[in-house]
Amino acid sequence: MSAAAPAIEVRDLHKSYGEYEAVRGIDITVERGEVFGLLGPNGAGKTTTVEILEGYRERTSGEVSVLGHDPAERSIELRRRIGIVLQSGGIYGHITPREALRHWASFYPHPRDVEEVLALAGLMEKADVASRKLSGGQLRRLDFALALVGDAELIFLDEPTTGFDPAARHAAWETVSSLRDLGKTILLTTHYLDEAQELADRVAIVKDGRVLAIGPPRELGAGAASYRVSYRDASGRLIERETEDPTTLLHQLTGEALQSGERLKELSVGRPTLEDVYLELTADA
Amino acid sequence: MPDALTLTWRQYRLERRMFWRNPSAAFFNFLLPLLFLGFFGAILHGKQADLDRLVPGIAGMSVMATTFTALAYNIVFLRESGVLKRIRGTPLPTISYFGGVAANAVTNAGLQIAIIIVAGRVFFGIGWPVHWGELVVFVTCGVVCFAALGVAFAHVIPNFESTPAYVNAVFLPVIFVSGVFYDIKNVPTFLRTVAEALPLKPLIDGLSGAMVTGVGLSANLDALAVIGLWGAFGLYFAVRGFSWEQSRT
Numbered sequence: 001m002s003a004a005a006p007a008i009e010v011r012d013l014h015k016s017y018g019e020y021e022a023v024r025g026i027d028i029t030v031e032r033g034e035v036f037g038l039l040g041p042n043g044a045g046k047t048t049t050v051e052i053l054e055g056y057r058e059r060t061s062g063e064v065s066v067l068g069h070d071p072a073e074r075s076i077e078l079r080r081r082i083g084i085v086l087q088s089g090g091i092y093g094h095i096t097p098r099e100a101l102r103h104w105a106s107f108y109p110h111p112r113d114v115e116e117v118l119a120l121a122g123l124m125e126k127a128d129v130a131s132r133k134l135s136g137g138q139l140r141r142l143d144f145a146l147a148l149v150g151d152a153e154l155i156f157l158d159e160p161t162t163g164f165d166p167a168a169r170h171a172a173w174e175t176v177s178s179l180r181d182l183g184k185t186i187l188l189t190t191h192y193l194d195e196a197q198e199l200a201d202r203v204a205i206v207k208d209g210r211v212l213a214i215g216p217p218r219e220l221g222a223g224a225a226s227y228r229v230s231y232r233d234a235s236g237r238l239i240e241r242e243t244e245d246p247t248t249l250l251h252q253l254t255g256e257a258l259q260s261g262e263r264l265k266e267l268s269v270g271r272p273t274l275e276d277v278y279l280e281l282t283a284d285a
Numbered sequence: 286m287p288d289a290l291t292l293t294w295r296q297y298r299l300e301r302r303m304f305w306r307n308p309s310a311a312f313f314n315f316l317l318p319l320l321f322l323g324f325f326g327a328i329l330h331g332k333q334a335d336l337d338r339l340v341p342g343i344a345g346m347s348v349m350a351t352t353f354t355a356l357a358y359n360i361v362f363l364r365e366s367g368v369l370k371r372i373r374g375t376p377l378p379t380i381s382y383f384g385g386v387a388a389n390a391v392t393n394a395g396l397q398i399a400i401i402i403v404a405g406r407v408f409f410g411i412g413w414p415v416h417w418g419e420l421v422v423f424v425t426c427g428v429v430c431f432a433a434l435g436v437a438f439a440h441v442i443p444n445f446e447s448t449p450a451y452v453n454a455v456f457l458p459v460i461f462v463s464g465v466f467y468d469i470k471n472v473p474t475f476l477r478t479v480a481e482a483l484p485l486k487p488l489i490d491g492l493s494g495a496m497v498t499g500v501g502l503s504a505n506l507d508a509l510a511v512i513g514l515w516g517a518f519g520l521y522f523a524v525r526g527f528s529w530e531q532s533r534t
Contacts, residue, residue, distance in 0.1 A: 054374060055374070056370070056373070056374070056530075076376045076378060079374065079375060079376040080376045082374075084371075084374040086367065086370060086371060086374070088367050089367045089368070089370055089371035089374075090363070090366030090367035090368040090370075090371065091368060091371070092299075092303055092368060094302075094303045094306040094307050095299070095302065095303060095306075099299075099302075103295065103299050104375065106287055106291075106292065106295050107287060107292065107375050107376045107377045108287070108376060109287070130306075146371070150375075150376070
């Protein structure tokens with residue numbers, strides 16, 4: 001296996017629960033060192049996809065490779081190289097974060113220093129407090145810490161900041177950024193657009209078990225053909241116009257305005273954002 | 286490189302530490318049988334025949350409480366709270382995890398049996414066990430059997446809130462019908478037949494032979510066979526039906 005092989009390759013993945021098809025043909029490739037986001041509404045099939053990659057669920061059909069392994073085989077060798085932050089994973093209530101991290105570290109051949117991980121996760125002050133006494137945000141930081149202590153190459157983050165307050169979200173984002181700087185590959189799921197935009201190098205927009213669009217967050221927005229030009233006319237009404245040729249439209253608008261002495265208040269030219277693309281793609285037909 | 290044996294030891298150490306930090310578990314799984322021994326021992330004071338029956342009965346009950354009851358509770362709690370799922374995502378070998386958990390239950394069973402033997406000698410006029418070998422055989426088989434049944438039974442319990450109801454619906458009838466607190470000769474025949482078919486009564490028979498009456502292993506082979514059958518049944522369903530996560534409903 002060459003170093004350039006992708007961290008994750010998924011081809012035509014399907015997963016059915018009885019009659020219900022949760023995943024209906026997903027293709028994604030995650031390169032090494034990349035932060036890849038699966039973005040979509042609840043029930044889109046994000047968690048099912050990630051749990052297949054983590055080895056928790058067996059796929060119905062399709063090809064899946066994670067660091068060169070088939071995760072369905074559940075090899076210990078693969079689990080030594082991945083870190084998992086579950087959407088809701090419990091932790092023993094009667095041991096402290098430091099004890100939990102020491103125990104978890106012993107599972108791995110080359111664990112990170114426990115004190116360093118406590119500091120990275122912002123848990124130094126709570127290191128010796130029983131886990132059952134930690135707040136929700138502190139427990140989530142412990143989730144991160146437990147996923148990092150094995151010094152995994154590939155980290156799965158399933159909705160890592162759901163239920164966080166804004167300060168905690170930014171702290172979590174910083175942790176993810178620092179992991180990227182360490183060269184880790186990260187697959188994260190989220191239903192927050194700003195999170196995908198902030199963290200992900202590339203995003204796949206998922207709905208009803210299919211990938212609707214894939215690419216860097218900025219290009220996903222720019223990929224759409226039209227630009228939006230808006231301004232307020234003399235009566236203060238907000239005018240919005242869509243165009244594929246903003247230069248010509250602006251020339252025309254500003255020319256007319258100069259002639260008539262109008263000001264074109266709040267004139268702006270915008271590309272469609274990821275949000276526009278997302279809302280358009282995931283809107284119920 | 287962490288090997289499976291080292292990791293089993295580490296898991297065992299963690300389980301021990303957590304056990305003593307959880308007062309309610311320590312009470313129900315550890316102190317309760319000893320309290321029963323104290324109460325009933327005081328009530329039956331001076332009636333040696335009754336005491337001779339009580340002590341092995343409590344020993345059998347202890348084996349069931351420390352393995353069946355404790356494991357059913359623990360497995361359901363860890364499953365419902367997501368701890369098992371998290372552990373499944375780590376490189377901790379499954380065998381090391383269960384090895385550590387089982388060794389913890391075995392330690393509790395062993396400690397209780399030791400305390401009961403000493404109490405029997407000091408307070409209840411019962412000498413040291415007659416057949417140590419037989420004692421070891423029955424305790425070992427009883428522990429394996431009830432531990433497997435506890436793990437298998439966890440699969441039947443749908444959520445943590447209902448665990449006490451499920452566990453006690455089995456535990457209490459079994460200890461009453463198996464003659465822990467009274468002479469089983471006084472109960473109706475059909476109940477006695479039921480008791481003989483369940484694993485606790487045969488375990489108590491074996492423990493009684495080893496600790497008090499001196500009835501040897503060769504005379505208790507049918508009891509051992511019943512425990513073995515239940516153990517095989519428990520092991521099959523413990524492995525087959527094991528669930529690492531909350532069912533998605």
